[in-house]
Amino acid sequence: MSFTIYPAIDLRGGKCVRLYQGDYRQETSYGDPIAVARRWQEEGAEWIHLVDLDGAKEGKAVQENLIKEIIAAVDIPVQVGGGIRNLQTIEKYLAFGAGRVILGTAALEDQELLVEAVMLAKERLVVAIDANNGYVATNGWLNVSKVPAAVLGEQLVAKGVSRFIYTDISKDGTLMGPNFAATRSFAETTGAEVIASGGVSSVADIQRLKQMENSGVKGAIVGKALYTGAIDLNELR
Numbered sequence: 001m002s003f004t005i006y007p008a009i010d011l012r013g014g015k016c017v018r019l020y021q022g023d024y025r026q027e028t029s030y031g032d033p034i035a036v037a038r039r040w041q042e043e044g045a046e047w048i049h050l051v052d053l054d055g056a057k058e059g060k061a062v063q064e065n066l067i068k069e070i071i072a073a074v075d076i077p078v079q080v081g082g083g084i085r086n087l088q089t090i091e092k093y094l095a096f097g098a099g100r101v102i103l104g105t106a107a108l109e110d111q112e113l114l115v116e117a118v119m120l121a122k123e124r125l126v127v128a129i130d131a132n133n134g135y136v137a138t139n140g141w142l143n144v145s146k147v148p149a150a151v152l153g154e155q156l157v158a159k160g161v162s163r164f165i166y167t168d169i170s171k172d173g174t175l176m177g178p179n180f181a182a183t184r185s186f187a188e189t190t191g192a193e194v195i196a197s198g199g200v201s202s203v204a205d206i207q208r209l210k211q212m213e214n215s216g217v218k219g220a221i222v223g224k225a226l227y228t229g230a231i232d233l234n235e236l237r
Contacts, residue, residue: 003209003213003218004218004219005045005219006047006195007226008050008222009033009048009050014033015033016033017029037050037070037078038073046076046077048078048079050080051080051102058083060085077098077099079100080093081103084104085113087120090121094121098124099124101124102126102128103127108152114156114161115159118159118161125161127164128164128167129166129186131166131168131182136152149166150186150189150190153190153192154190156190161192164193164194164195166196168199177199178198178199179199183217184215187215194217195218196220197220201225202231
């Protein structure tokens, strides 16, 4: 698999939005998410990264119908996260045609669900790990644990997880560049495929992440930089 760019579409109240460092009070709206998804496809995206922010906040899937419409509206695969807390939601999104489903908090707090999700989704399962200075953060980033992210990653690999999204929350939405060292370390320690997230601000950032491909960093989620025009997908073809 070559290095993949994942344009991010965050859903809130039926619109495509961007938050600053996950803060629901610092939101910018970019309108119709179906139109946005089609735009990224037209500009050469190979995947879409889709998150139900309302679902993440409420702890259950909220925008299922809209997610179904977005998946149907594009010809490229979509990975879906946000509020996935049970097997039924995973089954539903896979039935909608999602290329992958993303478990976040649930993968850390519900080991039974994690095992069942691995069995059901197999390589279509992604676990999102958010970290602050290398330590796992949960519950909307409000709590930073004493568990090193790489240690948790190794434990999840032992349970069958093969792909992660690794986010340094201090970088998310800031356009200050990813935490390169922490991302590389997480990939090398776990031996899994890692998608970098948080802070990607330029083509130079993406080129630097691409240099970590042999370490296991196989892609990058790009959000704000696409919406502000700092990165043009056409440049990355």
